[in-house]
Amino acid sequence: MTSKQYWLLKSEAECFSFNDLLKAPKQTTFWDGVRNYQARNFLRDRLQPGDGVLFYHSNGDPAGVAGLAEVVRAGYPDHTAFDSKNPHFDPKSKPDSPTWYMVDIKAVKALPRFLSLAELKATKGLEKMPLLNNSRLSVQPVSEGEWKIVLKLAGL
DNA sequence: GCCAACGTTGGC
């Protein structure tokens, strides 16, 4: 058992927001639709139950971190890739050798206040976050130091 | 809606 790790997961706010997660059954959802190899590797190999998650709204108004979640199920095959009717369908991914993976996450709580991207950019100690360096990765590692800074900034 | 940055595809 490795120590707890931290992640930032991006979701388009209009598509699936942190509020949607709060309203979901058991406040839990599967994090499907990731179709990028680097992000896939994190989902498949690195995310573990108990890991902390910053829930980030991309394409939001404004974009920023809305809430906290935790991983409740480690990586397993993303079944939406097998369904030809699903928008995330990928014929290259087969059930016996899946290309894509997902995890389950559960809401922990909304941040006391929303942290916009602009505010994160202006905060010392977060300069190395991929999010602030033109990274389009939808699953990004967050260091323990960055996690603490973000929570403190939000008033926790 | 615009457009810059990034990732993937595919011809050679």
Place this chain on the structure above:
DNA sequence: GCCAACGTTGGC
């Protein structure tokens, strides 16, 4: 293996 073309992401 290179690299141009293309599609997508995501901030504004």
